[in-house]
Amino acid sequence: MRPSIAALAACVAAVHAFKDTSPFIFFSSSPLPPSLQNVSMNQVQSAAAVLKTTKEFLSSCPSDVYYIIHQPSLHSTDLFPASVPNLQAALAAPTVQTRYLVSEAGALDAGVKHDLVAYLKEKCGETTFLDGDAEVQTAEELGSQIRRYSKKGKVVVLNTMEELVGDRMSGQRTTMLDKIDQSMKYGISLITGSKKSEIEGLGLSYTVIYTTTPPSGTIEEQTYEPQFQNPAHVDLKRDRRAEPSVIPWPGVDNDTRPLFEKYQFLTPGIFMGLLTGLILISILSVGMKAISSLQVSYGAFDKEMGPAAQKKQQ
Secondary structure, three states: OOOOHHHHHHOOHHHOOOOOEEEEEEEEOOOOOHHHOOOOOOOEEEHHHHHHHHHHHHOOOOOOEEEEEEEOOOOHHHOOOOOOHHHHHHHOOOOOOEEEEEEEEEOOOOOHHHHHHHHHHHHOOOEEEEEOOOOOOOHHHHHHHHHHHHOOOEEEEEEEOOOOOOOOOOHHHHHHHHHHHHHHHHHHHHHHOOOOOOOOOOOOOEEEEEEEOOOOOOOOOOOOOOOOOOOOOOOOOOOOOOOOOOOOOOOOOOOOOOHHHHOOOOOHHHHHHHHHHHHHHHHHHHHHHHHHHOOOOHHHHOOOOOHHHHHHHO
């Protein structure tokens, strides 16, 4: 479970045909339990398989803080390192020990975030839930609450981001994704303790779960077409004109006779060779027939009819 978001983006071309899927990102500073050492890292998995693996990791409540981020209407092609640099930095943090990235998780819906929150409350006992969607909080306020409640038990923070709109080639979707990544910066940096952040980290073990849902509508695919002021269109057509006649060399007469008149295919040498071969084959066949017609009686091999027996009779 060590892939990065760059590896996730590299798998996009292979699974681009899946439309009703969305990525699922999970990373933690807690080590991977032995039961998940051989977990499947296929980039195309069902929502049930993804949630089963995630819940199996969360069942032992290995971390102090659980940060669940939900992003509606996200496609795997949106997640490139240049588009989400803060998420990329969090994944590459040296404190991260476990990474579970699935580029195409099928049938994920908005209820997955509440399902994970309810599962953590059930398994982790004393758990404080901080709803980041209820009220706008500064990073200092969020950090103060996490410090206070982490002394009593586990802390679960939930944030739901704005739904992405527009197609992937338009600037609107790119701008929205950049704003969302910036809004996640302080929360992720606060929990992960990133050195690049202006905020001092909490120093607690953490688990970040980035859940998404597929786009509600079909994202239009746009093909790049270069635009020039004076485009030149070159039409390539087959030349159907008649072949030009051969220009004869000066002083050389062009022989227009038919093929069998111009060339001699049965020369005297070839004719003599064929005739000699027929004669030899006929002689060989006569000899073979003569040899095969020779007959020797069986009595010639009898002892009583042999030369020794005739001498005795005399």
